Amino acid sequence: MSNGKSILVDTSLCTGCRGCQVACKQWNNLPGTKTKQIGTYQNPQDFSFETWKVVRFADGRQEDGKPYWYFFSDMCRHCIEPPCKISIEMTVKDAVIQDQATGAVVYTEKTKQVQFKDVMCPYGIPKQNPKTKVLTKCTMCIDRIKNGLIPACVKACPTGAVVFGDRDKILDMAKKRVTELKKTYPKAMAINPDEVRVIYIVTDNPKKYWKFAAGV
Template identity: 55%
Template sequence: MADKSFLVDTSRCTACRGCQVACKQWNKLGTEDTINWGSHQNPPDLSSTCYKVVRFNETEVAGRPVWLFFPDQCRHCMEPPCKEAADAQIKDAILKDEATGAVIYTDKTKKLKAKDILDACPYNVPRLDKKSKLLVKCTMCFDRVKNGMLPACVKTCPTGAMSFGDRNEIMDKAQKRLAEVKNKFPQASLLDADDLRVIYLVLEDRKLYHKFASTEDRGISRQAALRKLFKPFTTVAAATAVLGGIVQEPNR
């Protein structure tokens, strides 16, 4: 089985939230109390019972009002910083499925320092289940995929906004679709496509969709996030090296 990827073509998303509901049903996630908080977006954010949420942003582009929709979920990074952070604490608490590339959180995540893992994700995706103490997120429906089925969200999408398949084919499809829409929407782009298995195609400035839509929105890369996370360790190592040199100097 070749490694897999998603394409989320926001130009075809109608915000029906079918993907959001299908994800909740397949993963048998509970309900949560919500209120009218001034937006059609519901619930207002990802949570331990909502692995996928369609974000609504009512904004203005070139003097005209527009709705921008963004089906937010785990990006299944090619080199997941959450796994790097977890491995520094407990090996294999977070796994990367070799067949699909899916980033999987195991029961061992309840033993991790949750804040370190949450801070490592540049897309603000993982959530802590306060009851079970597990870290949770989208699983890529890897159980379905390994049995020849599409992820639940892709299967239910009525407009073809979501595609799933072998990475090379999805990347090719994304590039072709981008070339098509560029004629009418010159700012259209693919978000962090080389680094992620969930590739978003957006028509407008990426900053208009969601604060964490892309690492470029904030000028921070996954590598920068990791350097920030592990800075205390490198500082200690550097200090140790300096002290070692001072101690050895009289013997030269």
């Protein structure tokens, strides 16, 4: 496989506007879903078979008496060695494609033959359509990439918090950005950059953003 592509998500630049979340719905023809208010601005509360991107809100929280608000534009990490692909292909071959040019991990209709409970993902990403039993998640907009376009979520981001490009350039960009942020935020880090293609930069403990932020 070539070096492929990567996406950098700099949470320090995210305003929680949900533009990426809406763009994902629009491009992939995913319907709106009924949700309910449970005391947070986050909406919806998690992924579903028709919601592949969620902007998570760590709102109304405090540490040492000081409030903090963090936003986390959550999506499939498109792992370099995807556990989901490994676990799925233990029972069903060719149900998951890892594109050679980009590294994008894409599910096929064959995933309906898989026992959902057996699918391993440290980030809690894949979901199952209860009617068709097909598994769904972000495709990295591989259809757009193949036609010379950038992923819809990247295109929609108004602050430049989400960037797409060749993996080596994204890794270099992440390293430089973390170095810069550490001057103000000593805990700044890139989450698992050597293991995933969707790399998050955070300025605090990853677990403050989302329980699966660090893949634990």
